[in-house]
Amino acid sequence: MVSRAQKHFCPQLSTKPHSRTGHTVFVTGAAGFIGAHASVALKRRGDGVVGLDNFNQYYDITLKKSRLSKLLDRAGVFVVEGDINDGVLLRKLFGLVQFTHVLHLAAQAGVRYAMVNPNSYIRSNIDGFVNLLEVVKSSIAQPAIISASSSSVYGLNSKVPFSEKDRTDQPASLYAATKKAGEEIAHAYNHIYSLSITGLRFFTVYGPWGRPDMAYFFFTKDILNRKQISIFEGPNHGTIARDFTYIDDIVNGCLSAIDTAKKSTGTGGKKKGEAQFRIINLGNTSPVSVHKLVNILEKLLKVKEKKVVLMPRNGVVPITHANISLARVELGYKRTVDLEMGLKKFVKWYLDYYDAKKNSSW
Numbered sequence: 001m002v003s004r005a006q007k008h009f010c011p012q013l014s015t016k017p018h019s020r021t022g023h024t025v026f027v028t029g030a031a032g033f034i035g036a037h038a039s040v041a042l043k044r045r046g047d048g049v050v051g052l053d054n055f056n057q058y059y060d061i062t063l064k065k066s067r068l069s070k071l072l073d074r075a076g077v078f079v080v081e082g083d084i085n086d087g088v089l090l091r092k093l094f095g096l097v098q099f100t101h102v103l104h105l106a107a108q109a110g111v112r113y114a115m116v117n118p119n120s121y122i123r124s125n126i127d128g129f130v131n132l133l134e135v136v137k138s139s140i141a142q143p144a145i146i147s148a149s150s151s152s153v154y155g156l157n158s159k160v161p162f163s164e165k166d167r168t169d170q171p172a173s174l175y176a177a178t179k180k181a182g183e184e185i186a187h188a189y190n191h192i193y194s195l196s197i198t199g200l201r202f203f204t205v206y207g208p209w210g211r212p213d214m215a216y217f218f219f220t221k222d223i224l225n226r227k228q229i230s231i232f233e234g235p236n237h238g239t240i241a242r243d244f245t246y247i248d249d250i251v252n253g254c255l256s257a258i259d260t261a262k263k264s265t266g267t268g269g270k271k272k273g274e275a276q277f278r279i280i281n282l283g284n285t286s287p288v289s290v291h292k293l294v295n296i297l298e299k300l301l302k303v304k305e306k307k308v309v310l311m312p313r314n315g316v317v318p319i320t321h322a323n324i325s326l327a328r329v330e331l332g333y334k335r336t337v338d339l340e341m342g343l344k345k346f347v348k349w350y351l352d353y354y355d356a357k358k359n360s361s362w
């Protein structure tokens with residue numbers, strides 16, 4: 001039963017968000033790049049969805065607000081403004097709605113910002129994650145958790161392609177260290193409390209409504225403004241390459257992970273059993289050098305003058321390359337969009353978005 005106090009809190013939130021599939025998903029980081037796309041895809045196929053985001057200032061907040069008004073509101077996704085560290089808020093939400101799944105995407109992302117503001121990584125990626133797990137553990141329904149990890153956990157491992165069994169104990173950044181810590185913390189909650197948990201290691205995700213702190217996004221801005229671009233060199237002046245993965249493929253992987261997640265076995269006072277724990281790569285299996293990324297963008301933007309400088313960079317992982325065999329078997333995952341096609345879609349969105357903003361038609 002919903003108490004008067006609970007009704008007062010979040011009046012727009014339905015206690016039974018409409019679900020045609022039997023899934024009711026709590027999406028953290030819903031106003032973020034991946035969270036907005038995933039929430040809309042879940043809602044479109046008939047899942048009940050409630051989002052949460054703290055709308056922090058890590059990057060342009062107007063972009064997060066635009067994702068809210070242009071994607072989430074239009075699809076009918078209700079987003080609560082709040083923090084995963086706010087246990088009182090989370091307990092209220094989990095008391096109001098019986099979630100079947102949590103898609104946990106809220107995090108302090110970005111590899112380089114960890115050298116500027118290390119504590120923000122601890123706060124969101126470790127403290128916030130533990131707080132969320134505590135609430136899930138104590139909730140009646142104990143929803144299955146699908147949580148975002150990162151290709152960065154492979155760190156200094158140089159054996160490619162990266163498979164889930166490879167070593168991940170040599171992170172090259174604090175961001176990677178907190179993502180790896182998240183996987184280990186998830187394992188402990190699975191082991192002790194029989195929570196069902198899937199960790200998805202995403203590989204450099206790009207696409208429309210993307211993150212302005214990522215290279216493909218600010219390179220586009222800099223190329224258009226004829227500004228100089230710095231391409232980092234790897235160890236011994238080597239080339240750096242990334243397994244750039246298109247947003248739609250990542251979203252499909254998240255949805256399949258929800259569909260194949262097993263129930264937590266600690267539920268409802270029953271005897272605890274062995275709950276599911278999985279770690280799965282979601283990548284493109286086709287690494288492309290950063291030089292090639294810049295060349296494709298220049299071609300699409302029709303800007304010829306290249307103004308590139310090479311810059312040595314400590315701690316940069318030379319290459320990422322996903323082995324996606326496990327994702328194929330567990331999730332039926334396949335990558336469908338190559339980098340040229342995906343960047344074409346991104347550039348079209350970028351030009352439309354900033355054009356519309358310039359003309360104040362948004």
Ligand SMILES: NC(=O)c1ccc[n+]([C@@H]2O[C@H](COP(=O)([O-])OP(=O)(O)OC[C@H]3O[C@@H](n4cnc5c(N)ncnc54)[C@H](O)[C@@H]3O)[C@@H](O)[C@H]2O)c1
Pocket residue numbers: 028029030031032033034035052053054055056064082083084085104105106107108109110123124128148149150151201202203204205206211
């Ligand atoms: N985009 C990529 O290339 C990539 C690659 C690997 C892993 N990941 C992971 O995927 C997830 C989503 O990444 P993204 O690219 O969409 O990033 P994003 O920054 O766009 O989205 C994260 C969202 O979480 C919110 N958030 C951050 N801390 C919060 C907190 N304490 N409480 C509530 N909300 C909070 C932010 O406001 C943001 O909207 C993250 O966990 C990230 O580490 C992303």
Ligand SMILES: O=C(O)[C@H]1O[C@H](OP(=O)(O)OP(=O)(O)OC[C@H]2O[C@@H](n3ccc(=O)[nH]c3=O)[C@H](O)[C@@H]2O)[C@H](O)[C@@H](O)[C@H]1O
Pocket residue numbers: 109110111149150151152153202203204205213214215216230231232240241242290316
């Ligand atoms: O898969 C992940 O797990 C991660 O993906 C993403 O990290 P990265 O792969 O580092 O992406 P991104 O910053 O776009 O740099 C791309 C390339 O451009 C190079 N790079 C970058 C900046 C620059 O000025 N010059 C340059 O050469 C740089 O050396 C790199 O080779 C997410 O941000 C992160 O949240 C994380 O989850």
